[in-house]
Amino acid sequence: MDTVRLDREIHRTTAPNGVTVLSERVPTVRSAAIGVWVRTASANEPRPKMGVSHLLEHMVFKGTERRTAQEIALALESRGGSLDAYTSRDSTAYHARVLDADLPRALDVITDMIRRPVLRDSDLSLERQVVLEEISTVEDTPDDEVFDLAYQTLWPHHPYGFQILGTRETVSALSADDLKHVHARGYYPGNCIIAAAGNLTHEAVLAEAAKQGWFDPAEQPATPPPLDPVPPAVRGVRRGFAKDTAQTHTVFATDTIPFADRRKYALLVLSNVFGGGMSSRLFQRIREELGLAYAVYSFTSFYRSVGMAGVYVGTQPPRAVEAIDAISAEFARLAREGLTGPALEDAKQQTLGQLMLSLESPTSRMYRLAGTAVYAEAYRSLDEVLRMVAALTADEVSAIAAEFYAPERQTIVSLGPNGGGAAA
Numbered sequence: 185m186d187t188v189r190l191d192r193e194i195h196r197t198t199a200p201n202g203v204t205v206l207s208e209r210v211p212t213v214r215s216a217a218i219g220v221w222v223r224t225a226s227a228n229e230p231r232p233k234m235g236v237s238h239l240l241e242h243m244v245f246k247g248t249e250r251r252t253a254q255e256i257a258l259a260l261e262s263r264g265g266s267l268d269a270y271t272s273r274d275s276t277a278y279h280a281r282v283l284d285a286d287l288p289r290a291l292d293v294i295t296d297m298i299r300r301p302v303l304r305d306s307d308l309s310l311e312r313q314v315v316l317e318e319i320s321t322v323e324d325t326p327d328d329e330v331f332d333l334a335y336q337t338l339w340p341h342h343p344y345g346f347q348i349l350g351t352r353e354t355v356s357a358l359s360a361d362d363l364k365h366v367h368a369r370g371y372y373p374g375n376c377i378i379a380a381a382g383n384l385t386h387e388a389v390l391a392e393a394a395k396q397g398w399f400d401p402a403e404q405p406a407t408p409p410p411l412d413p414v415p416p417a418v419r420g421v422r423r424g425f426a427k428d429t430a431q432t433h434t435v436f437a438t439d440t441i442p443f444a445d446r447r448k449y450a451l452l453v454l455s456n457v458f459g460g461g462m463s464s465r466l467f468q469r470i471r472e473e474l475g476l477a478y479a480v481y482s483f484t485s486f487y488r489s490v491g492m493a494g495v496y497v498g499t500q501p502p503r504a505v506e507a508i509d510a511i512s513a514e515f516a517r518l519a520r521e522g523l524t525g526p527a528l529e530d531a532k533q534q535t536l537g538q539l540m541l542s543l544e545s546p547t548s549r550m551y552r553l554a555g556t557a558v559y560a561e562a563y564r565s566l567d568e569v570l571r572m573v574a575a576l577t578a579d580e581v582s583a584i585a586a587e588f589y590a591p592e593r594q595t596i597v598s599l600g601p602n603g604g605g606a607a608a
Contacts, residue, residue, distance in 0.1 A: 185197055185198075185199055185200070185390075185399070186198045186199075187386075190206075190563045190565075191208075191563075191565050193208055193209040193210070194206070194207070194208045194209075194553070194563075195207055195386035196557075196563070197386070197390060199373070199398070199399045200399075200401070200406070201373045201374055201399065201400065201401060201402045201404075201406055202373055202374025202375070202402075202404075202405065202406030202407060203373035203374065203376050203377070203378065203393075203398050203399065204376075204377045204378070204557050205377075205378045205379075205380075205386075205389060205390060205393055205398075206377070206378070206379045206380070206553040206554065206556070206557060207379070207380045207381065207384060207385075207386045207389045207553070208380075208381040208382075208546075208549050208550075208553060209381075209382075209383070209384060209385060209386070210381055210382050210383060210546055210549065211383055212383075213284075213382055213383050213546055214283060214284055214383055215281060215282065215283060215284060215382050215383065215546055216281070216282055216283070216284045216286075216287045216290070216380060216381070216382030216383060216384050216546060217279065217280070217281045217282075217380065217381050217382055217545075217546040217547040217549075217550040218279065218280055218282075218287060218290050218291055218294070218378070218379070218380040218382075218389070218550065219277055219278060219279025219280065219294065219378070219379055219380075219550060219554065220277070220278050220279075220294050220295070220298055220376055220377070220378050221275045221276070221277045221376065221377040221378075221379065221554045221557070221558050222275060222276045222277070222278075222298065222370055222371055222375060222376055223274065223275050223370075223375050223376070223377070223408040223409075223558060224237060224275075224276060224366065224369070224370030224371070224375060224408070224409065225237045225271050225272055225273055225274055225275050225276045225348075226238065226271065226272070226273050226343055226346055226347075226348045227273045227274055227343045227344060227411055227412075227487070227488070227489075228343065228370070228409065228411065229343050229346060230343075231343075231346065231354075232354060232357070233354065233358065233362060233366075234343075234346045234347060234350040234351060234354040235315070235347065235348070235349050235350015235351070235354050235355045235358065236350070236354075236358055236362050236363065236366050237271050237276055237348075237366060237370075238271040238276075238315065238348055238349055238350065239308075239311070239312070239315055239350070239355060239358055239363065240276070240303075240363045240366050240367060241269050241270070241271045241276050241278075242311050242314065242315060243301060243303055243307060243308065243311055243363055244269075244278075244297040244298065244301040244303075245257075245269070245297065246301075246302070246303075246304070246307040246311060247301070247302045247304070247307065248296045248297055248300045248301055248302060249296075249300040249302060250296055250300065251293075251296060253307075256293060256296075256297065259289065259293045260280055260282055260286070260289065260290060260293060263282065263283065263286050263289070264282075264283060265280055265281055265282035265283065265286055265290065266280060266281050266282075267279075267280045267290075267293065267294075268280075271348055272348070273343070273344055273348065273487055274487050274488045274558060274559070275558050277554070278294050278297060278298060279294070279547075279550065280293070280294060281546070281547055284382060284383035284384060287380070287382075287384055287388070287389075287392065288392050288395075291378075291389075291392045291393065291396055292392075292396060295396040295397070295398070298371055298376070299371065299396075299397070301367065303360050303363050303364055303367065304360065305359075305360045308358075308359070308360050308363070312355060312356065312358070315349065315350070315355050316352060316355060316356070318349055319349050319350070319351070319352060319355070322349065326427060326429045326431070326433045326599050326600070327433050327479070327496065327498055329427075329433075329599060330425075330433040330434070330435050330496070330597060330598070330599040331435060331496075332347050333423070333425055333435075333597050333599060334435040334437045334494070334595070334597045335347075335437075335492075337418060337421070337423050337437075337595055337597050338417040338418055338437060338438075338439060338492070338595055339414070339415070339417060339418075340418065341415065342412065342414055342415055343412065344414060344487065344489075344490065369409065370409065372402060372404035373398055373399075373400075373402055373404070374402065374404055374405050374406040374407055374408070375404070375407075375408045375409065376398075377554055377557040377558060378393055378398065379550045379551075379553040379554035379557070380550060380553075381546040381547070381549035381550040381553065382546035382550075411488065411489055413489075414489045414490045416439070417438065417439035417490070417595070418595055419438060419439070419592075419593050419594075419595055420592050420593060420594065420595060421595050421596075422595075422596045422597075422598075423595070423596070423597045423598070424597075424598050424599075424602075424603025425597070425598070425599045425603060426600075426601065426602060426603045427599050427600060427601070428601065429599070429600050429601065431498045431499060431500060431501070431600060432498070432499055432500070432501045432504035432598055432599070432600030432601065433496070433497075433498050433598065433599045433600060434496070434497050434498075434499070434504065434507070434508060434596065434597065434598040434599075435494055435495070435496050435596070435597050435598075436494040436495040436496075436511060436512075436515070436594040436595070436596050437492055437493070437494035437594065437595050437597070438492070438493060438494060438588060438593045438594055438595060439490050439491065439492060440484070440486075440490070440491035440492060440493045440588050441486070441490070441491045442486060442487060442488060442489055442490055442491060442559070443486035443487060443488060443491070443555065443559035443561060444559050444560055444561035444562070445486075445491075446572065447584060448484070448486055448491065449535070449569070449572055449573050449576065450576055450580055450581050450584040451484055451491070451493060451584055451588065452484060452535050452573075453523070453528075453531045453532055453534075453535045453573065453576060453581060454518070454523065454531070454581060454584060454585055454588075454589065455482045455483065455484045455493060456482075456531055456534045456535050456538070457523060457527065457530070457531035457534070458482045458495070458514070458518055458589070459480060459481045459482030459483075459495055460481070460482060460534065461534075464481075464482070465514055465517075465518070466480050466481070466482065466495065466497075466511065466514060467480060467481075469510065469514055470497065470507060470510055470511060470514075474506075474507075474510060476497075476499050476503055476506060476507040476510060477497050477498055477499045477507060478498065479496070479497070479498045480495070480496070480497040480498075480507075480511075481495070481496055482494065482495050482496075483495070483496065486559070487559075488558070488559050488560070493588055494594065495511055495515075497511060501600050501601045501602070504598060504600065508596060508598075512591045512594070513591075515589050515590070515591040515594060516590075516591045518585050518589045519585050519586050519589040519590045519591065520586075521582075521585075522578065522581060522582025522583075522585045522586065523578060523581045523582060523585065524578040524582070525578075528576075528578055528581060531581075532573055532574060532576060535573055536570055536573055536574065539566070539569060539570065539573070540566070540570070543566065
């Protein structure tokens with residue numbers, strides 16, 4: 185067991201079988217958050233099996249060797265706690281928030297679900313319908329659906345461009361054997377990260393993990409499975425998709441940098457000033473000055489192998505092209521001028537405030553710890569991150585703006601009547 189103290193109240197232990205345990209003690213609360221991250225998710229799926237990781241995430245809630253689905257639901261809720269899960273492109277996470285005294289119970293339930301699901305055919309036939317309803321929900325939410333189309337356009341032949349939920353066709357074809365195959369190949373200690381934060385000690389978390397068998401010798405490798413190389417994204421194209429909607433929903437997007445790349449802080453600063461709130465350039469120009477949209481914002485997403493950044497806007501179909509042109513002009517201005525002087529200092533201060541406020545709860549602190557391990561990022565204390573943001577220079581930020589906010593780099597995807605007017 186290799187244990188390292190990363191910060192005053194933060195520790196990391198790596199066991200010989202590969203499982204990593206991270207914890208942060210927050211003695212001022214009476215709660216604890218704990219979760220297990222499995223480094224197998226949609227990025228590991230072949231196209232015909234699209235959605236299998238997400239369906240498996242659903243199915244582990246349907247029962248284990250020790251608990252029925254109802255017993256899983258009651259185990260923590262009956263104590264006032266909560267249990268949840270999600271599937272992303274790079275990981276599948278199972279996490280709970282409970283009273284500090286119930287931390288052992290929470291890890292017991294999560295371990296039971298992850299290590300001993302029954303994955304019955306009878307449950308699959310029912311849960312498949314639930315996932316198909318979830319897919320229908322996205323189809324009825326065009327401001328979500330347009331993001332799926334943007335990923336698909338950027339990476340048409342790589343799992344990063346696949347839909348996390350899968351499609352009706354792929355989900356309908358998945359079998360219990362498919363789920364068991366993914367479980368056997370991904371749900372082993374060397375591919376898992378345990379993260380916890382709250383009124384706890386690292387020693388107590390290790391003791392509970394040991395009781396649950398997380399440190400037992402295993403035949404599986406002590407490393408996660410490799411990812412397929414990510415090909416260059418499709419840049420600078422326009423795609424329109426027809427849908428009978430009241431608005432045209434448009435996403436500008438381009439590939440950027442991975443999660444572990446320290447340049448992401450400059451991207452966060454730029455995204456904030458570009459479309460991060462009511463004071464941002466896009467909000468002031470597109471909504472306040474031109475009245476072209478109710479919702480317009482910028483976004484950043486960072487993954488293990490690549491990142492994504494861009495802008496979303498929803499507008500009346502007759503004004504969609506006008507909105508696209510106005511946003512493209514703002515891209516060009518930011519890429520050309522960068523950020524300097526008071527504008528840069530204000531953007532850095534906004535980012536500093538967001539970073540600090542984002543760590544106000546044990547759950548958010550747990551997510552931060554897990555992220556460092558999921559994305560193989562060197563741990564940096566909050567103070568170190570704040571110093572890095574504060575030290576960003578105009579040249580550094582302007583170089584990022586010129587590279588990633590150049591209008592000719594943006595792929596533009598629209599969803600709405602007549603294809604949203606975005607097709608070139």
